[in-house]
Amino acid sequence: MTHSSIRLRRAALCCLMGLAATTVASGQELNLYTTREPGLIQPLIDAFTKTTGVKVNSIFVRDGLAERVAAEGTRSPADVLMTVDISGLIDLVDKGLTQPVQSAGLERAVPANLRGSKGEWFALSLRARVVYAHKDLNLTSITYEQLAEPRWKGKICTRAGQHAYNTALIAAYIAHHGEAQTEAWLQGVKTGLGRAATGGDRDGARDIMGGICDVAVANSYYVGLMRSGAGGPDQQKWGSAIKVILPTFAGGGTHVNVSGASIARNSPNRAAAVRFLEYLVSDEAQKIYAEANFEYPVKAGVAVHPLIAALGTLKVDALSLADVARHRATASKLVDKVGFDR
Amino acid sequence: MERRRASGARSWLTAAAIIAAGVLAPIAALGVAATGGSADLWTHLIAYVLPVAVRDTLVLLAGVGVLTVSIGTAMAWLVTAYDFPGRRIVDWALLLPLAVPTYIVAYAYLDILHPVGPVQTALRALLGIDSPRDFRLPDIRSMSGCIVLLSVVLYPYVYLTTRAMFLMQSANLIDVARTLGTGRGGVFMRVALPLARPAIVVGLSLVLLEALNDIGASEFLGVRTLTVSIYATWVTRSDLPGAAQMALAMLAVVLALLLMEQRARRQRRYANDAQHPRPLRPHRLRVHRAAAALAASVIPIAGGFLIPAAYLVDETLARIRFAGVSAAVWTETLNTVVLSLLATVFTLAAGVTVAYAVRVGQGGWPPALARLAALGYAVPGTVLAIGVLPVVTSIERITDAVLGPLWGVSGGLFLLGSGAAVVYAYTVRFLALASGGAESGFSRVSPALDDAARMLGAGTAERLRRIHLPLARPALATAALLVFVDCMKELPATLLLRPLGVETLATHLYGEAVRGTYEEAAIVALLIVVAGLAPVIALARLSRPRAQAAPDVQAWL
Numbered sequence: 001m002t003h004s005s006i007r008l009r010r011a012a013l014c015c016l017m018g019l020a021a022t023t024v025a026s027g028q029e030l031n032l033y034t035t036r037e038p039g040l041i042q043p044l045i046d047a048f049t050k051t052t053g054v055k056v057n058s059i060f061v062r063d064g065l066a067e068r069v070a071a072e073g074t075r076s077p078a079d080v081l082m083t084v085d086i087s088g089l090i091d092l093v094d095k096g097l098t099q100p101v102q103s104a105g106l107e108r109a110v111p112a113n114l115r116g117s118k119g120e121w122f123a124l125s126l127r128a129r130v131v132y133a134h135k136d137l138n139l140t141s142i143t144y145e146q147l148a149e150p151r152w153k154g155k156i157c158t159r160a161g162q163h164a165y166n167t168a169l170i171a172a173y174i175a176h177h178g179e180a181q182t183e184a185w186l187q188g189v190k191t192g193l194g195r196a197a198t199g200g201d202r203d204g205a206r207d208i209m210g211g212i213c214d215v216a217v218a219n220s221y222y223v224g225l226m227r228s229g230a231g232g233p234d235q236q237k238w239g240s241a242i243k244v245i246l247p248t249f250a251g252g253g254t255h256v257n258v259s260g261a262s263i264a265r266n267s268p269n270r271a272a273a274v275r276f277l278e279y280l281v282s283d284e285a286q287k288i289y290a291e292a293n294f295e296y297p298v299k300a301g302v303a304v305h306p307l308i309a310a311l312g313t314l315k316v317d318a319l320s321l322a323d324v325a326r327h328r329a330t331a332s333k334l335v336d337k338v339g340f341d342r
Numbered sequence: 343m344e345r346r347r348a349s350g351a352r353s354w355l356t357a358a359a360i361i362a363a364g365v366l367a368p369i370a371a372l373g374v375a376a377t378g379g380s381a382d383l384w385t386h387l388i389a390y391v392l393p394v395a396v397r398d399t400l401v402l403l404a405g406v407g408v409l410t411v412s413i414g415t416a417m418a419w420l421v422t423a424y425d426f427p428g429r430r431i432v433d434w435a436l437l438l439p440l441a442v443p444t445y446i447v448a449y450a451y452l453d454i455l456h457p458v459g460p461v462q463t464a465l466r467a468l469l470g471i472d473s474p475r476d477f478r479l480p481d482i483r484s485m486s487g488c489i490v491l492l493s494v495v496l497y498p499y500v501y502l503t504t505r506a507m508f509l510m511q512s513a514n515l516i517d518v519a520r521t522l523g524t525g526r527g528g529v530f531m532r533v534a535l536p537l538a539r540p541a542i543v544v545g546l547s548l549v550l551l552e553a554l555n556d557i558g559a560s561e562f563l564g565v566r567t568l569t570v571s572i573y574a575t576w577v578t579r580s581d582l583p584g585a586a587q588m589a590l591a592m593l594a595v596v597l598a599l600l601l602m603e604q605r606a607r608r609q610r611r612y613a614n615d616a617q618h619p620r621p622l623r624p625h626r627l628r629v630h631r632a633a634a635a636l637a638a639s640v641i642p643i644a645g646g647f648l649i650p651a652a653y654l655v656d657e658t659l660a661r662i663r664f665a666g667v668s669a670a671v672w673t674e675t676l677n678t679v680v681l682s683l684l685a686t687v688f689t690l691a692a693g694v695t696v697a698y699a700v701r702v703g704q705g706g707w708p709p710a711l712a713r714l715a716a717l718g719y720a721v722p723g724t725v726l727a728i729g730v731l732p733v734v735t736s737i738e739r740i741t742d743a744v745l746g747p748l749w750g751v752s753g754g755l756f757l758l759g760s761g762a763a764v765v766y767a768y769t770v771r772f773l774a775l776a777s778g779g780a781e782s783g784f785s786r787v788s789p790a791l792d793d794a795a796r797m798l799g800a801g802t803a804e805r806l807r808r809i810h811l812p813l814a815r816p817a818l819a820t821a822a823l824l825v826f827v828d829c830m831k832e833l834p835a836t837l838l839l840r841p842l843g844v845e846t847l848a849t850h851l852y853g854e855a856v857r858g859t860y861e862e863a864a865i866v867a868l869l870i871v872v873a874g875l876a877p878v879i880a881l882a883r884l885s886r887p888r889a890q891a892a893p894d895v896q897a898w899l
Contacts, residue, residue, distance in 0.1 A: 037853045057843040064838045071731040162574040196564025210457030211474035332578040336390040
């Protein structure tokens with residue numbers, strides 16, 4: 001081993017130690033574990049730090065957030081656990097990784113059906129699972145049920161059936177219609193696929209523009225991200241190639257999912273963590289959710305972004321999200337059973 | 343004399359056993375995780391998942407195997423048996439795709455080949471067609487797309503090992519075949535290729551394990567392999583025991599295949615006159631043939647490197663004009679390089695220890711130890727990371743229990759919080775590359791040298807330092823660079839095990855890909871490729887050494 005490489009190793013070690021040092025929690029800090037992509041929450045974190053002076057250390061983990069927190073156990077530095085969908089939240093609660101919170105501020109801001117009954121989880125923002133259609137297509141309304149009709153054969157684009165966004169929709173379908181009918185429906189939608197069920201929601205818009213599909217099942221906020229130009233000029237073109245329809249269940253409303261958060265069971269900075277959640281449902285933060293992320297605020301009275309308001313009035317499906325989450329494993333199995341992702 | 347050898351060997355074997363235990367611990371943790379779980383999982387899997395997942399996995403592996411072996415061996419033969427203008431450059435440039443992670447190549451090509459992307463737009467303009475609805479090329483989000491894309495970035499493993507073999511093959515055998523009237527093509531098919539079988543198999547094993555454990559490209563392109571199914575079981579149905587059972591079952595199948603291959607190879611003898619080879623003299627090609635050879639060798643380089651890299655450069659420039667570069671990217675680059683560098687040092691040290699222990703241990707059970715230490719390479723990254731988690735936190739807990747009362751403070755999460763957990767996961771995952779490289783390097787050292795040094799009173803450590811390490815340097819350097827490049831590209835373990843607040847290039851890229859923003863993604867992807875480029879070029883230089891020091895790839899894996 002040469003001297004220079006030893007020196008390099010030492011420098012590297014120092015560097016790593018330095019990284020470690022910045023993550024040790026102290027009084028005015030809080031640690032956030034999130035399955036939400038860092039870019040989407042950074043504006044909120046920055047605003048919180050500016051308002052309160054509390055520093056937020058965050059780590060973006062996709063799969064295995066629950067496993068990591070569980071393995072860390074009582075020494076876990078995690079204060080707030082944030083996820084992108086309801087199933088993830090319920091999963092954390094079921095695994096005993098959260099703790100209840102009593103907070104008048106949170107209870108006032110978040111409607112009762114969008115939080116755990118004991119305050120184990122709170123929804124922070126909403127999004128709708130909508131239909132993108134080719135802008136010239138003669139279609140003004142559609143139900144989720146109708147997506148299985150033969151007219152859509154080879155014309156639907158969507159992401160993997162095993163992705164949380166789709167399993168939640170399928171789980172909601174089960175809650176409405178039962179397992180057997182859902183299987184038949186899913187089989188129909190599968191016949192409708194114009195390409196492999198994969199990629200992201202924006203690919204749906206791009207593929208409609210590229211002539212691969214006529215309709216795509218995708219999330220509402222991507223419309224804002226594309227059309228606002230936040231993702232660059234190419235995405236703006238994709239966004240203008242489609243029109244957006246808010247589908248409903250027959251006799252019901254539009255399927256929504258939430259991003260939400262819980263206080264970690266062994267949170268070392270609990271007070272700061274509660275303060276963070278309370279901040280996230282404040283008018284100021286809810287406005288950031290609406291303006292920067294194009295999501296629907298959970299708090300009544302906060303305006304949605306004009307690009308999202310233009311999609312039409314959202315009529316949220318009445319099913320309880322916690323009930324929907326309970327059907328997720330069945331939904332995932334149905335995806336396998338009909339071979340949706342093949 | 344016999345006693346001293348035994349005592350020196352014993353400490354090496356102990357060290358190797360500790361390393362093997364370190365590798366086995368996360369796999370054992372998976373075994374523990376696998377004991378729970380619902381009984382109906384396998385009924386479901388057998389009925390609906392495995393038939394398709396197994397078929398798709400086999401089709402993918404077969405396709406990638408055939409393509410990578412074809413490209414890898416053809417290119418290796420082309421640059422060793424023939425001489426043509428540009429050969430010196432393509433000789434190393436053929437390794438460049440190693441720097442491009444599969445997930446990057448997949449999304450680059452989706453952009454390039456999409457109906458609204460540059461290629462098809464230009465094609466329609468050429469044909470005078472307005473709408474993509476009237477004319478489209480087949481979608482690359484398919485099995486064949488996945489096979490081709492994985493192959494163009496994975497063939498260098500076969501190229502690397504096979505070329506080393508061709509370089510070492512004695513020209514005598516080739517000359518004999520030629521004097522017996524065999525044409526050049528015949529020599530390749532009937533002499534060079536069969537003799538290179540061990541090298542091809544080594545390269546191919548690396549390729550197949552990479553393809554089997556790939557999640558980035560396969561998932562992105564809509565191919566549901568076994569690894570992707572394991573994910574669905576674990577993530578979507580929160581059934582970790584089930585996922586662990588599947589991962590272990592897959593590991594068992596992989597092991598069985600590797601063992602079968604080794605046994606089959608053991609039946610044959612490759613009595614290559616490798617100690618004193620007279621290297622093959624390349625045959626100079628004339629105008630047309632030279633041009634054809636050059637064109638043929640540029641195709642894989644373009645497919646696996648030039649096109650995606652050019653695309654990334656173009657996108658990066660557009661992004662920089664649009665929004666500039668955030669400072670965070672440089673920190674992420676530093677984090678990536680530091681973690682990979684540390685992991686490379688540890689992996690190499692562990693690999694040398696294991697390989698040397700096998701050598702001084704002289705047969706019996708030590709070789710089995712080396713096989714065990716190489717197991718991590720056959721486990722998908724995320725699954726392995728899930729196994730590493732409890733091991734790491736248990737060590738932290740035990741340390742606290744023992745030292746806490748002494749020091750009066752808790753060490754906290756000193757492994758997860760410092761990045762040590764990531765380095766540990768990398769080491770477990772890529773130890774096979776290092777131990778294989780070290781074994782192949784040591785196999786070039788004549789036992790007579792060992793004996794002579796021992797007679798002069800040199801102990802095992804001194805012999806390692808003064809004889810084995812210097813002689814095995816090219817092989818060790820090759821192994822180190824492969825490990826480094828793989829660490830740079832590694833995503834799942836990094837994502838799960840890195841410290842709070844630390845991003846690497848791969849995790850940043852993944853965050854954007856999940857969001858589908860691709861904002862700074864091009865810049866970050868380009869940085870991954872560029873940072874991987876230097877080692878790959880170094881690798882190319884090292885892997886064409888003087889014949890005497892050429893790594894003997896037979897001992898790999």
